[in-house]
Amino acid sequence: MPLAALKKQLDRKELELNALLEITQAINSNVPEESLYKIYNFTLRSNLNIKKLALYVYDEQWSCRVNFGTKNGFSKMHLDDRFHLIRQVHKLSEFDGECAFHEFDLVIPVAHESNTLAVAFVGGLESANGNSDYSDAVRFIQALSNIIIVAIENKKLARKQLEQEAYRKELEIASDVQQFLFPEKLPNTDHLKMEASYLPHDLVGGDYYDYVPINKNQFLLCVADVSGKGIAAALMMSNFQASLRTLLRQMPNLSEIVEALNYQVLENTKGEKFITFFGAIYDVNLKTLVYVNAGHNPPILYDKKNGIRLLEDGSTVLGAMHPLPFLKEGFITDLDDFLLFCYTDGLTETSNEAGCEFGQDGLLEYFKKNHQKDLSTIHQDIIVQLDGFKGRNSYRDDITMLSCRVQ
Numbered sequence: 377m378p379l380a381a382l383k384k385q386l387d388r389k390e391l392e393l394n395a396l397l398e399i400t401q402a403i404n405s406n407v408p409e410e411s412l413y414k415i416y417n418f419t420l421r422s423n424l425n426i427k428k429l430a431l432y433v434y435d436e437q438w439s440c441r442v443n444f445g446t447k448n449g450f451s452k453m454h455l456d457d458r459f460h461l462i463r464q465v466h467k468l469s470e471f472d473g474e475c476a477f478h479e480f481d482l483v484i485p486v487a488h489e490s491n492t493l494a495v496a497f498v499g500g501l502e503s504a505n506g507n508s509d510y511s512d513a514v515r516f517i518q519a520l521s522n523i524i525i526v527a528i529e530n531k532k533l534a535r536k537q538l539e540q541e542a543y544r545k546e547l548e549i550a551s552d553v554q555q556f557l558f559p560e561k562l563p564n565t566d567h568l569k570m571e572a573s574y575l576p577h578d579l580v581g582g583d584y585y586d587y588v589p590i591n592k593n594q595f596l597l598c599v600a601d602v603s604g605k606g607i608a609a610a611l612m613m614s615n616f617q618a619s620l621r622t623l624l625r626q627m628p629n630l631s632e633i634v635e636a637l638n639y640q641v642l643e644n645t646k647g648e649k650f651i652t653f654f655g656a657i658y659d660v661n662l663k664t665l666v667y668v669n670a671g672h673n674p675p676i677l678y679d680k681k682n683g684i685r686l687l688e689d690g691s692t693v694l695g696a697m698h699p700l701p702f703l704k705e706g707f708i709t710d711l712d713d714f715l716l717f718c719y720t721d722g723l724t725e726t727s728n729e730a731g732c733e734f735g736q737d738g739l740l741e742y743f744k745k746n747h748q749k750d751l752s753t754i755h756q757d758i759i760v761q762l763d764g765f766k767g768r769n770s771y772r773d774d775i776t777m778l779s780c781r782v783q
Contacts, residue, residue, distance in 0.1 A: 399520065403527045416524045417442050424513055427500025428480060432459075433525065434493055435532065445499070448476045459495050463487055465514060468497075484517055486525045494525045557617045559587045563595075567660075568782055570597070571751035573759065575722075575775040582609030583720050583776040584617060588624060590657065596624060598655040599672065599718040599778050608649075615644060616651060630657055631705050634668045634691065641695030650695040654687070654718055658711075658782065665716075667706040670694050673721050676739060678747045679714035684740060687716075715747055716780045722773035723758070729767040738765075751779040 399415060413431075420426045421444065430450040431442040438455040456477055462485045468478050477483070480497040487493060501513055562570035572585055582602035589595045600616060602609045619640050623633045634655065641651055654675055656667035669675075669690030678684050689706035719739075726734045742761070746754065755777055762775075 399523055403523070409528050409531060412524050412528060413441050416520065417444065419520060420517065424501065424516065426498055426517075428498065430477075430480070430497040431521070432495050432497075433528070434491075447479055450476070450497075455495070459483055461492055462495065463492070465518075482514070484514065484521060486518075486521045488526070488529070493529060494521060496521050557584055557586075557614055562587055566783070568595075569751055569780070571755055571777075571779045573755045573775075573777045575759075575771070577605060577722070577771055577774045582613055583722070583774040584613045585718070585776055585778040586617065586620070588621060590624065590628070593661045594657055594659050596655060596657050597716075597718070597778065597780055598653065599675075599720060599776060600651050600653040601672065601720045601722075601774075601776075602651045603649045605774070612645065612649060612651075616641065620655075628657075630655060630666050630668050631703055634670060634694070634703065635700060638670070638691075638694040638700055639698050642698050645695055647696065650693040652693050652721075654690075656687070656716070658780075660782075663710055663712045665706075665708040665711050667708075668703070669706070670700075673719060673724060673736075675716055675718040676743055677708075677714060677716050678743060679711060681710075684743055684747075711782075713783055714781070715743075717743065717754070718778040718780075720774060720776040722771065722775035723762070723777065725773060726762050726766050726771060726775070727769055728765050729769055734762060734765050751781060754779060 399412075399419070403412070416431070417429075420429060426445075428445040429442060430440055430446060432438050432450075432455045433441045438460070440450045440453065440455075443450045453476060456475055458471055459477070462483065465482060465484050467482060468480050471478075477497060480499040481501060482498045484496045484498060485492050486495070496517060498517060501510065501517075558572070558574065562572060564570070570587055574583065574585070576583070582605055584598075584600045584602075586598050587595060588597075598620070600613065602612050602616070604612075616637070619637060620633070623636050627633060627636075634653070637651075637653070641649075651670075652672040653670040654667065654672040655670075656665055656675075658665050665677075667687055667689070669688055671691070671693035674686035674688045676684060677687055687706055689704045691700045691703040717739075724734055724736050724739065728734075738761070739758070742758065746757065749757070758777065
């Protein structure tokens with residue numbers, strides 16, 4: 377090889393090594409993605425004197441991130457489907473059917489394992505470098521593209537990890553906030569016992585239960601379920617709890633409270649979410665139970681005189697329309713020795729491997745035989761039954777159970 381040609385080749389190799397060093401330093405300095413693309417652009421134009429280039433990168437969808445020297449504006453052009461999954465260097469002449477991409481000479485993929493991360497379209501490479509240096513130039517483009525794309529992929533991965541960590545912390549905070557919604561202690565006396573079980577599908581959910589003493593003779597118990605899951609559902613339920621407790625201090629009438637709750641839910645969500653709700657006020661002296669069921673799973677009431685019955689009187693879900701189209705308050709008298717079991721739809725809608733739901737009938741059958749058991753045993757029995765019923769299926773929703781026994 378003539379000395380001049382050898383010197384020219386060595387100079388070019390030195391330029392390439394310096395370019396790779398500059399790229400590495402930029403990556404180590406954690407420069408933004410756009411800066412890496414600019415370095416990539418400048419390096420290929422100055423070191424290899426490439427006339428045309430379009431670099432397409434996949435980030436949920438394909439988009440052109442670097443483009444110069446072309447007749448067509450590829451920055452706004454979709455990537456041809458034929459190039460999505462290529463695994464090796466191809467000449468554009470190998471692809472049939474004329475398209476805008478045929479103004480390039482080569483397409484060079486950047487792949488990792490089974491995924492194509494980017495494709496670089498190159499034009500004018502042979503005329504700029506001569507046939508003898510063609511392979512070296514292609515290898516340099518491959519090396520440079522791989523370094524840049526892998527660095528950008530690492531940035532994306534680090535960003536996603538930070539986002540996931542931030543989201544995890546938000547979930548933990550929301551979960552802590554949600555725990556404050558539930559009563560710290562439930563009554564456990566000779567005359568009044570209550571038990572609650574809450575099994576969230578995720579860290580936070582949209583179920584809520586409460587016990588609120590009104591005066592020495594009356595208390596309210598309730599169960600609610602907001603449509604949806606996650607942080608938004610937990611925040612909505614937090615607002616609902618605050619509204620309920622405020623209204624309970626202002627007005628003792630359960631129907632008026634439900635009407636006011638319906639209006640507030642509709643105002644807050646604009647009809648995009650709704651809440652099912654069951655609320656009941658028991659008067660120890662009068663031995664009466666007043667309740668409203670707003671589109672919720674009917675609780676199961678057992679007493680010695682009447683056996684088992686479902687509490688269904690009430691209205692439709694809260695937050696769907698104002699005013700409520702109908703509202704009927706349930707009223708039960710002469711109730712002094714009873715068991716009340718409330719729950720959310722995650723319980724009855726638990727499915728087995730055949731796609732069948734646990735359903736209401738399974739619950740009713742259980743209480744016909746086991747209503748005399750203590751409340752904690754009842755909850756444990758039902759959870760064990762559910763686990764056995766669902767088999768290898770996972771739970772699809774939050775499950776809440778609230779039991780009350782008055783003797």
